[in-house]
Amino acid sequence: MSETREIEARHSSDEVALELRHITKYYGDFKAVDDVSFRLPTGSIHGFLGPNGAGKTTTIRMILDIIQPTSGAITVLGHPTALEVRQRIGYLPEEKGLYKKMKTWAVIAYFATLKGLDRASARRRAFELLERFGLRDFAEKPTDALSKGMGQKVQLLASIAHDPEFVILDEPFSGLDPVNQQVMEDIIREMAARQRTVLFSTHVMQHAERLCDRILLVARGRKIFEGTIAEAKGIIPRRVRIETGDDIAPLRDLREVLSLAPVPPRSGEPTGPNAGAWDVELREHADPQSILQECFARKIRLRGFNQTDPSLHDVFVRLVGAEAKEVGFR
Amino acid sequence: MRYALLVAWREYAESAKAKGFWLSLFLTPCILFLSVQVPVLLEQKATPVRYFVLVDQTASLAPVIEARLVHAHQRQMIDALKDYARKYSVPSPAPPLSELANAGEHVVEVFVAKGGKDFFLAQLRPQLKTNAPAFQEPRMNFQQVSLPVGISPEAGLDDLAEALKPFLRGEKQVLSPSGPVGLSAAILIPRDLTNGIVRPGARAAALPLSGAPRIQYWSVDASDPRLRETVESAVNGEIRRREYQARGMDGAAIRQVEQTYAPLSALNPKKEKGKEAVGVEDMIRQWAPSGFVYLLWLAIFVIIQMLLNNTIEEKSNRIIEVLLSSVTPGELMMGKLLGIAAIGLTMIGVWVLSLFVILGWKSGDASQLASQVLVVVKTSNLVPWFAIYFLFGYVMYAAFILALGSVCNTIKEAQSYMGLLTMIMMIPILTMTFIPKDPNGPLARILSWIPLYTPFIMMNRASADPPLVDLVGTLILLLATTVLALWMCGKVFRRGILRTGQPPKLLELLRWAVRKDR
Numbered sequence: 001m002s003e004t005r006e007i008e009a010r011h012s013s014d015e016v017a018l019e020l021r022h023i024t025k026y027y028g029d030f031k032a033v034d035d036v037s038f039r040l041p042t043g044s045i046h047g048f049l050g051p052n053g054a055g056k057t058t059t060i061r062m063i064l065d066i067i068q069p070t071s072g073a074i075t076v077l078g079h080p081t082a083l084e085v086r087q088r089i090g091y092l093p094e095e096k097g098l099y100k101k102m103k104t105w106a107v108i109a110y111f112a113t114l115k116g117l118d119r120a121s122a123r124r125r126a127f128e129l130l131e132r133f134g135l136r137d138f139a140e141k142p143t144d145a146l147s148k149g150m151g152q153k154v155q156l157l158a159s160i161a162h163d164p165e166f167v168i169l170d171e172p173f174s175g176l177d178p179v180n181q182q183v184m185e186d187i188i189r190e191m192a193a194r195q196r197t198v199l200f201s202t203h204v205m206q207h208a209e210r211l212c213d214r215i216l217l218v219a220r221g222r223k224i225f226e227g228t229i230a231e232a233k234g235i236i237p238r239r240v241r242i243e244t245g246d247d248i249a250p251l252r253d254l255r256e257v258l259s260l261a262p263v264p265p266r267s268g269e270p271t272g273p274n275a276g277a278w279d280v281e282l283r284e285h286a287d288p289q290s291i292l293q294e295c296f297a298r299k300i301r302l303r304g305f306n307q308t309d310p311s312l313h314d315v316f317v318r319l320v321g322a323e324a325k326e327v328g329f330r
Numbered sequence: 331m332r333y334a335l336l337v338a339w340r341e342y343a344e345s346a347k348a349k350g351f352w353l354s355l356f357l358t359p360c361i362l363f364l365s366v367q368v369p370v371l372l373e374q375k376a377t378p379v380r381y382f383v384l385v386d387q388t389a390s391l392a393p394v395i396e397a398r399l400v401h402a403h404q405r406q407m408i409d410a411l412k413d414y415a416r417k418y419s420v421p422s423p424a425p426p427l428s429e430l431a432n433a434g435e436h437v438v439e440v441f442v443a444k445g446g447k448d449f450f451l452a453q454l455r456p457q458l459k460t461n462a463p464a465f466q467e468p469r470m471n472f473q474q475v476s477l478p479v480g481i482s483p484e485a486g487l488d489d490l491a492e493a494l495k496p497f498l499r500g501e502k503q504v505l506s507p508s509g510p511v512g513l514s515a516a517i518l519i520p521r522d523l524t525n526g527i528v529r530p531g532a533r534a535a536a537l538p539l540s541g542a543p544r545i546q547y548w549s550v551d552a553s554d555p556r557l558r559e560t561v562e563s564a565v566n567g568e569i570r571r572r573e574y575q576a577r578g579m580d581g582a583a584i585r586q587v588e589q590t591y592a593p594l595s596a597l598n599p600k601k602e603k604g605k606e607a608v609g610v611e612d613m614i615r616q617w618a619p620s621g622f623v624y625l626l627w628l629a630i631f632v633i634i635q636m637l638l639n640n641t642i643e644e645k646s647n648r649i650i651e652v653l654l655s656s657v658t659p660g661e662l663m664m665g666k667l668l669g670i671a672a673i674g675l676t677m678i679g680v681w682v683l684s685l686f687v688i689l690g691w692k693s694g695d696a697s698q699l700a701s702q703v704l705v706v707v708k709t710s711n712l713v714p715w716f717a718i719y720f721l722f723g724y725v726m727y728a729a730f731i732l733a734l735g736s737v738c739n740t741i742k743e744a745q746s747y748m749g750l751l752t753m754i755m756m757i758p759i760l761t762m763t764f765i766p767k768d769p770n771g772p773l774a775r776i777l778s779w780i781p782l783y784t785p786f787i788m789m790n791r792a793s794a795d796p797p798l799v800d801l802v803g804t805l806i807l808l809l810a811t812t813v814l815a816l817w818m819c820g821k822v823f824r825r826g827i828l829r830t831g832q833p834p835k836l837l838e839l840l841r842w843a844v845r846k847d848r
Contacts, residue, residue: 064655064827083658091655102344113336114656159652239620 009129017042017166017197018063018077023072023318025221027057029182032058033069035220040214042165045192047208048201050218056201057094059218063199064091077166082194087116090164094201096155100131100144105130107143110157115162122161129157133183149180156187161304167191169200185211205312219320229312236310236318237281240288243304245276254294256286273328277304333657337665338672345636345673349724355677358625359684366688380514381475381506382557385483385490387521391565394518398564399472404438406468407447413456418462426578427747449816475506475513487546488517498548515549517561523668527540527569538820600795614706616766619792622716623762625681626789630724631755633674634731638744641735650827659824667728674724682713715792718805726812733819733843736826737833742831758786778804780812818843 018040026035033055038127040046050056061067063074065082077085096105108126113119133153138146146154152175159168169188173181173328175252187213188198204206208215208229215232225232236260242248251262263277280291295302345351385390444450477483481493484690494516496502497666503510520526545565547558574581598612642796644650689704707713730751738744757777765774769791777787778796784804788796822842826834834842 061651061828066651066654082655086656089655091652093648093655095648095651097649098649099649100342101347110336110340111652111656114333114653155652226686246671 015042016278017044017077018039018199019075019077020059020063021073023059023069023074025055025062025067025269026070029272033062035072036218036221036223037072038216038223038226041287042197043187043192043195043210043212044197046199047212047215047256048199048218049203049208049215049316050201050224051203051207053220054218054320055221056218057170057239060091060168060199060201062077063168064089081161087162088165090115090159090162090167092156092167092169092172094160095177096152098143098146098151098155098158101141101142104135104143104146104154105139106152108161111158112161113226115164117162125161126157129161129329130154131155149176152176156184160187160191166197167199167321171202172200173202173204173239181207205316209312217316217319224319227316232312232315233310234284236315237283238286238288239282239308240280240291241277241304241306241308242280242291242300242301242302243277243306244295244300246300248278248295250298251280251291254291258283268328298321331661331664331738334661334664334668337653337657337662338667338669341640341666341669342672344413345640345670348636348843349787350632350636351673351677354628355680358628358681359688362681362685363688377467380472380474380551380554381504381511381558382473382515382517383477383494383504383513383746384517384519385477386519387483388523391519391523391568394568395561395564396474398560399470399474401438402560403468404441404446406471408437408441410468411447411450411454411465414465415457418459419454419457420459454531472560473506475511478502478504480505482558487520490518491516491546493549494548498550500550514551515547515557516555516712518546518548519565520544521548537702549739577738609704611702614702615793616705616769618703618710618712619790619794620762622712622768622792623758623786623790625678626716626720626723627679627755627759627786629674629720630785631752632677633670633724634727636673637670637728638731638735638748639741641732642738642741643737643745646739654828659827660820662827663732663820663823664730670728671721671724674720678716678720682716710793715789719785719789722805722808722812725816726781726785726808727755729812729815729819733822733826733839737829737839739830739833747833747836752759754782758783761787762790765790766794770800772798775800779807781808784808821845 012156019038021037023033023036024031026241036055036059037044046077048060058067061087063076065074073080073181074082076082077088079085082089099110102110105126108129109117109119109122112122112125117125127136127139130136135150135154135157138150138154141152145158156169159169172184172188176184183188185207188200191198192213200211207320212229214226214228217232224236239261249260251257258281260278260280265275282288282291292305295305341541384392384395386395441450447465447467478494478497481490483490485493494513497504497513498516500512504513515582520543522543523545545561547561549558571581574584585602646652650662657665686704687706689701689707734744734747734751738747761777765777765787768774774787774791774796777783778800781804785808787800788804789802822839825842
């Protein structure tokens with residue numbers, strides 16, 4: 001009977017790579033993380049978003065058992081502490097650094113041995129990865145010979161050299177040029193394709209939008225949102241931009257319209273009867289097509305009619321804008 | 331433990347690549363070697379031959395001075411012969427020379443009476459190794475040259491001095507058998523020297539006035555007093571001999587009386603019966619620990635610097651975060667301690683080994699002292715004590731350094747604390763030479779009971795048989811302090827290592843050290 005329970009337990013832990021239950025962390029009197037709970041399904045790519053100072057790094061450190069939460073519980077790969085399963089976890093911290101005098105391959109191999117690989121396999125794996133990511137020529141060079149971007153790549157390789165099941169990347173894109181950002185995205189996608197769970201923090205919304213299955217949004221230590229990208233976008237109203245010189249203020253009375261506001265002209269743009277644009281926010285489930293039909297019906301002369309889905313950026317600004325400003329000026 | 335060992339291995343491998351490590355690895359044996367070799371070399375080569383002129387207007391003192399210089403040279407010759415025999419004869423030392431060993435004060439007289447250098451070389455020849463080079467006679471350190479042409483030895487002393495000054499100042503050169511050379515000294519003995527002789531007990535009026543005749547010793551080499559002293563003692567010896575004769579005393583009898591003495595042996599009650607005599611070896615035994623204290627201090631100081639540097643590197647590079655996702659702070663700290671300890675042991679191993687090698691090599695050669703040091707080091711318990719005190723001393727100081735490194739982001743931030751620690755660590759160096767003079771005195775005992783100083787001071791006292799209570803008590807206290815330091819500094823390390831910003835104040839650190847974790 002206990003066997004059945006064990007299998008069940010393993011099964012359930014297999015589905016959830018990470019679970020946080022009511023995690024709170026105080027630094028002295030300062031509450032860095034406030035009652036955060038979430039679950040990460042195995043094999044998913046999870047974006048961990050939030051403004052600076054939101055508590056992302058603190059949460060990540062608690063997940064890794066580098067620091068302990070003041071209260072709450074964490075389950076990582078079915079274990080109560082990450083140290084028990086450290087060999088199955090990979091971690092790229094926000095602030096990157098390498099041993100300057102060590103050879104590039106040796107750094108990767110060292111971190112791999114700390115994750116349980118034997119010395120020979122670690123060395124082999126280091127060369128393999130450097131080859132694959134175009135850094136073979138730097139393998140024997142000390143890491144202070146690497147450019148910043150290369151160093152960051154090497155550090156990522158060091159954190160995944162042991163092929164972990166669960167990878168935590170803290171701001172993996174910061175400091176990378178567009179080409180290397182793409183490489184980083186590819187690496188993350190490739191890991192997820194092999195059923196690896198990825199949690200990465202960022203404040204560049206485009207990356208999150210392109211990569212994530214789910215996002216977790218925090219601000220001032222509190223969870224603001226958790227869900228899929230589509231769910232996130234559903235939070236804020238859809239919008240259309242109508243470009244016309246006519247007065248469209250009467251559209252405000254339509255049932256579908258939530259709000260309507262003229263777009264302030266940008267400096268240098270022509271003004272006059274032919275210029276002018278309006279942003280129209282729609283109510284939930286409203287069809288933009290009906291607005292278009294209404295425009296035609298009212299003989300509004302359109303220069304443009306753009307239906308834009310809200311970006312994750314909009315969601316972010318809407319949800320944490322005020323808080324982010326506050327944190328920024330604190 | 332596996333993870334701690336992995337960390338330790340990296341620390342070891344990386345520190346072993348550092349230039350500083352190799353520098354201190356080789357520098358210390360080099361200094362050791364030089365400190366044995368340089369005095370020997372200086373004696374043989376560096377002291378230049380000094381040329382002097384001797385104007386003796388009394389015409390009776392010059393032979394005495396010359397004889398004294400020859401005597402000194404003969405003594406040098408004997409030492410050189412002994413050295414030569416030790417190096418190139420089997421068995422060494424060769425029996426012909428052992429006669430000289432028993433001659434005591436009259437060694438030169440015996441040597442000369444037997445036939446001097448040539449006699450002994452002939453005696454030695456059958457025992458020489460086949461590859462032995464020819465014997466090199468030591469140079470005479472002081473060689474007399476004749477007065478430069480144009481200067482009359484009969485002139486007044488003042489005129490003579492004036493005439494010789496350009497030569498003494500190096501403006502002109504004098505002729506020697508080997509060509510023109512610089513004049514190092516001029517010894518001028520006035521004709522009427524007898525009028526200037528000082529006789530204690532004589533009436534005040536008889537005391538020489540400032541203008542009374544006296545020997546003039548002119549030289550710019552003020553730092554080398556040997557020739558002046560030789561002249562002084564030779565002349566005074568002769569003057570006294572004449573004085574004895576003048577007063578009708580038997581000169582030979584007086585010399586015999588002067589050499590009469592009651593033998594005295596310095597004995598040590600702690601030594602084995604029949605071997606209580608205190609010899610050079612005992613002197614070395616008393617002072618050798620000071621050398622070990624210095625090694626101990628140097629080793630600990632060098633490697634805690636390494637530990638500080640690489641802890642701060644990991645912290646400032648933020649490598650620490652990756653490490654801490656793989657190892658616990660405890661494992662990390664243990665790994666660093668072990669890795670750097672291994673570096674320290676390697677360094678000390680090389681040092682001690684080179685000590686044995688250099689002493690072993692030199693002991694069969696120029697330095698008798700070296701062989702005695704070797705015997706002392708081999709037969710005493712200095713090396714095991716050294717190992718024990720190194721271990722505890724290192725771990726204790728390393729714990730402080732790890733705690734310090736964990737709260738500082740740059741070496742600069744660490745410097746003020748390091749300065750304090752260095753000041754604390756200076757005490758054993760300052761007392762290093764006092765302790766052996768009174769190894770069980772109050773200063774030594776009090777300092778021994780301060781755990782920060784226990785390793786150094788007890789090492790310093792190691793061959794003075796400190797009381798058992800000191801030996802065991804301080805060791806237990808040191809052990810307890812080391813464990814406490816590890817525990818408290820471990821707490822600071824765990825808190826400090828992830829912290830950024832200014833290092834906390836000392837009081838804050840202490841609070842971290844004693845307060846419960848989180």
